[in-house]
Amino acid sequence: MSREGYVNAALVAALIGVPLWAHLAGEPFTITLATRAVIFALAAVGLNLALGLGGMVSFGHAVFFGLGGYAMGILAHHAQNFLPLYDGLFLIEGTKSMPVIWLVAITVSALAALLIGLLSLRTSGVYFIMITLAFGQMFYYFTISWSAYGGEDGLSIWVRNGFPGLNTLDPIQFYALCFTLLCAALWLTHRIARSPFGLMLNATRQVPHRVETVGLDGQRAKLVVFVISGAITGLAGALFADLNRFVSPTMFSWHMSGEIMIFVILGGVARLFGPVAGAVLFVAMEHVLGDLSDYWHIYLGALLLGIVLFARGGVVGLLAGRAKSHD
Amino acid sequence: MSLLTLEGVTASYGASQALFGMDLTLSEGEAVAMMGRNGMGKTTTVRAICRMLPAQGRLVFDGHDLTRLASHRTAQLGIGLVPEGRRCFRDLTVEENLVVAARRGHWDLSRVAGLFPRLAERRGQRASTLSGGEQQMLAIGRALMTNPRLLILDEATEGLAPLIRAEIWEAIARLKTETGLSLLVIDKSLKELKGVADRAVLVARGQVAWAGAMDALDAETSARHVGV
Numbered sequence: 001m002s003r004e005g006y007v008n009a010a011l012v013a014a015l016i017g018v019p020l021w022a023h024l025a026g027e028p029f030t031i032t033l034a035t036r037a038v039i040f041a042l043a044a045v046g047l048n049l050a051l052g053l054g055g056m057v058s059f060g061h062a063v064f065f066g067l068g069g070y071a072m073g074i075l076a077h078h079a080q081n082f083l084p085l086y087d088g089l090f091l092i093e094g095t096k097s098m099p100v101i102w103l104v105a106i107t108v109s110a111l112a113a114l115l116i117g118l119l120s121l122r123t124s125g126v127y128f129i130m131i132t133l134a135f136g137q138m139f140y141y142f143t144i145s146w147s148a149y150g151g152e153d154g155l156s157i158w159v160r161n162g163f164p165g166l167n168t169l170d171p172i173q174f175y176a177l178c179f180t181l182l183c184a185a186l187w188l189t190h191r192i193a194r195s196p197f198g199l200m201l202n203a204t205r206q207v208p209h210r211v212e213t214v215g216l217d218g219q220r221a222k223l224v225v226f227v228i229s230g231a232i233t234g235l236a237g238a239l240f241a242d243l244n245r246f247v248s249p250t251m252f253s254w255h256m257s258g259e260i261m262i263f264v265i266l267g268g269v270a271r272l273f274g275p276v277a278g279a280v281l282f283v284a285m286e287h288v289l290g291d292l293s294d295y296w297h298i299y300l301g302a303l304l305l306g307i308v309l310f311a312r313g314g315v316v317g318l319l320a321g322r323a324k325s326h327d
Numbered sequence: 328m329s330l331l332t333l334e335g336v337t338a339s340y341g342a343s344q345a346l347f348g349m350d351l352t353l354s355e356g357e358a359v360a361m362m363g364r365n366g367m368g369k370t371t372t373v374r375a376i377c378r379m380l381p382a383q384g385r386l387v388f389d390g391h392d393l394t395r396l397a398s399h400r401t402a403q404l405g406i407g408l409v410p411e412g413r414r415c416f417r418d419l420t421v422e423e424n425l426v427v428a429a430r431r432g433h434w435d436l437s438r439v440a441g442l443f444p445r446l447a448e449r450r451g452q453r454a455s456t457l458s459g460g461e462q463q464m465l466a467i468g469r470a471l472m473t474n475p476r477l478l479i480l481d482e483a484t485e486g487l488a489p490l491i492r493a494e495i496w497e498a499i500a501r502l503k504t505e506t507g508l509s510l511l512v513i514d515k516s517l518k519e520l521k522g523v524a525d526r527a528v529l530v531a532r533g534q535v536a537w538a539g540a541m542d543a544l545d546a547e548t549s550a551r552h553v554g555v
Contacts (some may be wrong), residue, residue, distance in 0.1 A: 045366075
């Protein structure tokens with residue numbers, strides 16, 4: 001096993017061991033913290049597909065995170081109030097079923113990613129960053145003015161949604177659900193990266209226009225991975241909303257996009273477990289340093305600066321030693 | 328019937344026109360040398376054929392109007408390009424560089440390895456760690472993996488050591504004699520081109536200045552239009 005393999009295995013062991021210990025020790029808050037880290041990691045795994053594999057610096061992934069959150073919020077809101085979502089030609093009701101909510105969150109986020117990707121992938125570099133940021137802000141301001149679903153105040157859900165056979169109100173069971181989904185997303189990322197499609201994306205990222213001379217449609221490949229990326233981040237949004245039982249426009253804000261990007265850069269761009277390491281570190285810093293000072297972001301900024309300047313492979317790259325050429 | 332036909336092709340880089348009515352025909356199994364001084368429109372012609380640059384006029388490959396196609400579709404139709412400057416995918420290994428371009432047909436990993444044994448020895452090595460000559464071989468191998476009907480080599484031996492140049496010219500000659508692949512070779516090495524090409528097209532100021540059989544190209548004509 002490579003050094004990176006050991007680092008990844010240690011991360012997985014920690015993500016299994018710590019919540020299990022907390023469960024046995026009766027520390028539900030630690031489990032909630034771990035759940036938060038795992039959900040952030042899932043969102044960042046989504047971004048890492050676009051950023052690490054596709055080379056697309058998306059500064060608007062909060063759109064998908066927010067859409068996932070609002071998919072959950074709206075469906076659960078209608079279910080808890082017994083109000084139909086639509087009762088025109090046919091009837092659509094809300095739901096408290098997590099699998100249905102996830103499906104809706106993934107579909108809505110993927111469709112939004114398709115639309116945003118079609119428009120923004122015509123550009124590159126700083127223009128791509130600006131367009132994705134603009135989309136994020138559009139959704140942010142739209143939800144602020146969307147009074148039907150709480151507007152600026154957001155939307156509260158009274159009881160966490162259900163999953164067949166599980167008690168999702170039990171922190172460890174909800175954590176297990178989130179962790180399983182993170183593992184599935186990591187497996188999918190691994191499969192994509194190793195597939196001919198992943199090779200094509202890698203080649204497209206390196207020499208965007210030259211891939212076409214060997215018959216590859218690099219733009220289409222980037223769009224496909226952008227859609228998958230958006231769908232994964234959307235799923236994370238739905239879980240995050242369920243964790244907090246609350247959704248608000250801040251899920252769409254550029255701060256959220258920035259945080260998801262920080263998870264990826266902190267952990268290691270294009271590293272399979274980079275986003276996981278980044279999210280875990282972020283949540284740990286937020287908890288430990290946040291207790292010491294309200295200005296804990298200063299320390300986060302200093303760490304990020306150090307990573308960018310001295311360890312471009314992120315924390316995983318630093319521990320694994322062997323640099324990836326596109327860190 | 329000609330495989331590739333260019334008639335009155337014009338192309339520009341913004342306000343600067345580079346091709347002023349380029350004509351070219353190339354038949355199946357034929358090797359054509361395209362020569363000319365720097366900046367005369369050779370690479371622009373290649374870019375127009377491969378749809379990397381918008382061009383006007385008649386561009387037809389195997390009955391397909393190239394002007395309507397996206398760049399990647401030209402490769403799918405069977406136009407393989409070995410671009411000037413190699414442009415290998417630096418972070419991919421030799422094998423990955425080849426596999427990523429692979430399309431079904433005669434050329435596969437083992438046949439490319441047969442043509443360039445050095446690539447087989449370095450199959451797990453990243454392209455960025457190869458020498459210039461090996462990168463050139465990789466660029467040719469990658470283009471062959473698309474199983475083209477026409478292979479365009481744009482300055483494939485430029486800036487390489489004499490021994491490597493000889494190796495590459497030998498491979499190009501083998502492509503012609505052993506596989507009957509159609510070739511459009513852009514180069515300035517008259518001596519080597521004479522051993523490979525059936526016909527020559529000399530380009531000057533964005534159009535054809537001279538065209539004829541390779542054997543009919545004398546030193547004086549070559550010196551006038553190519554400078555060698």
